[in-house]
Amino acid sequence: MKHLSALGKYFWKYRVRLGTGIFFVALSNYFNVLSPQLMKFIINYVDRSLSLTGAPHAAGLKGYDILVRKFISFITRYSSIAKVVLVASIIILLLALLRGFFMFLMRQTIIVMSRHIEYDQKNEVYTQYQQLDNRFFKSHTTGDLMNRIAEDVSRVRIFTGPAIMYIVNLLTTILFCVFFMVQSSVELTIYVMIPLPILAVIIYFVNSNIHKKSEQIQAALSDLTTNAQESYSGIRVIKSFNQENAMYRFFTDNSETYRKNAIALARVEAVYFPSIQLLIGISTLFTIMIGGLYYIHHQHGITLGTIVEFIVYVNMLTFPVSAIGLTASMVQRAAASQKRLNEFLDIVPEVKNEPGAAPVALEGKIDFDNVNFTFPDTGIRAIRAFDLHIRKGEKIAVTGRTGSGKTTLAQLLLRMYDADSGMIRLDNKNIKEIDLSSLREQISYVPQDVFLFSDTVENNIRFGKPDAGREEVVAAATIAGVAKEIEGFANGYETMIGERGVTLSGGQKQRISIARALIKQSAIIIFDDCLSAVDAKTEQEIMGRLNAYLNDKTSIIITHRVFSLLSFDRILVLDEGKIVEQGSHEELMKIPDGFYARLYHRQQSGTEDENEAEK
Numbered sequence: 030m031k032h033l034s035a036l037g038k039y040f041w042k043y044r045v046r047l048g049t050g051i052f053f054v055a056l057s058n059y060f061n062v063l064s065p066q067l068m069k070f071i072i073n074y075v076d077r078s079l080s081l082t083g084a085p086h087a088a089g090l091k092g093y094d095i096l097v098r099k100f101i102s103f104i105t106r107y108s109s110i111a112k113v114v115l116v117a118s119i120i121i122l123l124l125a126l127l128r129g130f131f132m133f134l135m136r137q138t139i140i141v142m143s144r145h146i147e148y149d150q151k152n153e154v155y156t157q158y159q160q161l162d163n164r165f166f167k168s169h170t171t172g173d174l175m176n177r178i179a180e181d182v183s184r185v186r187i188f189t190g191p192a193i194m195y196i197v198n199l200l201t202t203i204l205f206c207v208f209f210m211v212q213s214s215v216e217l218t219i220y221v222m223i224p225l226p227i228l229a230v231i232i233y234f235v236n237s238n239i240h241k242k243s244e245q246i247q248a249a250l251s252d253l254t255t256n257a258q259e260s261y262s263g264i265r266v267i268k269s270f271n272q273e274n275a276m277y278r279f280f281t282d283n284s285e286t287y288r289k290n291a292i293a294l295a296r297v298e299a300v301y302f303p304s305i306q307l308l309i310g311i312s313t314l315f316t317i318m319i320g321g322l323y324y325i326h327h328q329h330g331i332t333l334g335t336i337v338e339f340i341v342y343v344n345m346l347t348f349p350v351s352a353i354g355l356t357a358s359m360v361q362r363a364a365a366s367q368k369r370l371n372e373f374l375d376i377v378p379e380v381k382n383e384p385g386a387a388p389v390a391l392e393g394k395i396d397f398d399n400v401n402f403t404f405p406d407t408g409i410r411a412i413r414a415f416d417l418h419i420r421k422g423e424k425i426a427v428t429g430r431t432g433s434g435k436t437t438l439a440q441l442l443l444r445m446y447d448a449d450s451g452m453i454r455l456d457n458k459n460i461k462e463i464d465l466s467s468l469r470e471q472i473s474y475v476p477q478d479v480f481l482f483s484d485t486v487e488n489n490i491r492f493g494k495p496d497a498g499r500e501e502v503v504a505a506a507t508i509a510g511v512a513k514e515i516e517g518f519a520n521g522y523e524t525m526i527g528e529r530g531v532t533l534s535g536g537q538k539q540r541i542s543i544a545r546a547l548i549k550q551s552a553i554i555i556f557d558d559c560l561s562a563v564d565a566k567t568e569q570e571i572m573g574r575l576n577a578y579l580n581d582k583t584s585i586i587i588t589h590r591v592f593s594l595l596s597f598d599r600i601l602v603l604d605e606g607k608i609v610e611q612g613s614h615e616e617l618m619k620i621p622d623g624f625y626a627r628l629y630h631r632q633q634s635g636t637e638d639e640n641e642a643e644k
């Protein structure tokens with residue numbers, strides 16, 4: 030339960046809605062408990078007036094609510110019995126309408142409040158996701174992140190809405206009913222209450238069983254969904270490996286587990302509700318039997334009206350009491366979900382704006398001074414005692430074996446991770462003193478793994494500069510060498526990409542991803558092996574156009590294809606997180622048995638197999 034205290038800030042924010050909601054629940058139940066009293070009065074009144082049973086009649090208005098007394102004095106002004114009954118019936122109808130009206134208002138306030146809280150909470154979780162760093166995303170799966178923002182937030186909403194409504198409803202109904210029952214007859218109240226402790230024990234045990242089984246169902250469902258999701262997204266691999274049957278068996282196994290758990294839950298529930306009905310039935314039986322005996326023997330002032338009143342009270346208690354189990358499980362589930370949400374919300378990202386960090390206008394000078402970096406999760410030392418000084422406007426090519434630390438270098442520049450030691454400076458300013466969003470805004474990065482959104486081509490390119498006009502989008506696409514192909518699509522720049530649109534080739538995706546970075550016009554631009562899927566000729570053409578674009582920009586181009594590196598100011602060869610060769614093309618070619626020279630010769634002779642070159 031303590032986990033749910035994190036919701037306190039939301040309840041406080043929506044305190045007016047919550048307060049009025051609780052008031053409406055109470056008011057609705059108050060009007061509800063008045064009608065049995067009127068029924069009691071009217072039955073007693075008719076009985077007395079017509080001397081039907083000949084039994085003595087309770088005199089006075091003892092045990093009635095103050096409002097009911099007012100109704101009674103109003104009703105009894107009429108002399109005819111028929112009129113009295115008619116007016117009393119109209120008042121009972123009005124009470125039912127009032128109850129309905131306040132129930133409507135109760136839903137309008139409490140359920141609406143829960144939707145507001147859900148909205149706020151989803152935003153809170155999403156904002157936190159955006160702030161968390163790579164280290165966090167490495168250790169959590171997409172499924173887990175999605176579950177927390179969708180499933181867990183929904184379960185918490187069930188608590189802030191329906192569960193709170195049920196709890197307040199339950200408490201006020203029990204309170205009002207028992208209060209007026211005691212007012213009417215203490216003895217009968219005691220008998221009616223006898224089954225309650227048994228009911229509480231049943232509810233407790235059955236509910237924990239239901240809770241356990243629901244959790245198992247949830248886990249089975251999660252497996253089933255993950256399984257289905259992977260089957261859809263990996264359908265090409267499944268088909269090409271001819272594994273449809275294996276996947277189907279896997280799916281049916283998961284389905285079978287889910288079915289068994291669901292049936293087990295249905296069995297428990299099948300016992301639960303009838304048992305509650307049985308015990309409520311026993312209460313009704315006691316009311317009629319004991320009440321009847323008291324009435325026959327003229328004891329404790331029990332009248333026909335009292336018996337009817339009690340039967341209605343017991344019926345009123347049926348729903349709230351049978352909802353205790355459901356409500357308790359709603360609260361338990363919400364507490365578990367909020368605990369999972371708190372685990373995420375409490376994480377402080379390691380890479381964050383340092384106090385005093387300010388936005389700067391970057392010009393493009395970059396310095397790495399003795400930088401070291403080890404990936405915390407794998408312990409791999411990706412960058413070692415790294416020194417690199419890049420002048421403003423310089424064009425640097427970075428090559429080297431796979432896993433030599435090229436991408437890590439780019440990640441450190443974007444502050445996806447912070448270096449363990451040493452310092453990175455941009456325009457002579459420690460990178461940590463630069464406002465994080467200002468830093469990332471001014472560095473264009475084209476990652477190795479292309480990711481495009483399920484949106485139009487234009488919007489995907491414009492993602493780099495949301496206020497860019499069509500001309501800028503076209504200009505960026507032209508430099509990236511993809512404009513002609515886009516214009517060839519039926520809807521041009523409006524073409525949808527992804528599941529609901531065209532399927533792009535790997536090379537087209539890479540070039541759209543490049544256009545997205547180019548449109549930003551940043552002072553620093555990093556291309557991370559982003560032309561691997563285009564042919565050498567197209568790469569040369571793009572490089573040619575990029576030369577002019579990159580004229581006044583500092584650029585770092587990570588690549589495995591050396592023949593395209595000729596027009597760079599400097600070429601670096603990385604190995605095990607260090608620069609092992611550095612210089613112009615000519616200088617590197619002179620290094621006997623150098624990595625670069627070997628790679629160049631191999632690629633010139635037509636073998637583009639870097640692995641060969643790396644041997």
Ligand SMILES: Nc1ncnc2c1ncn2[C@@H]1O[C@H](COP(=O)(O)OP(=O)(O)OP(=O)(O)O)[C@@H](O)[C@H]1O
Nearest residue numbers: 167404407409411430431432433434435436437438
């Ligand atoms: N997110 C990560 N978590 C843990 N280890 C990582 C992570 N990313 C990379 N590494 C490791 O760090 C080392 C350097 O990786 P990096 O991606 O920088 O190499 P690279 O030179 O860019 O390789 P490639 O040419 O294949 O892209 C590798 O040994 C890699 O396994």
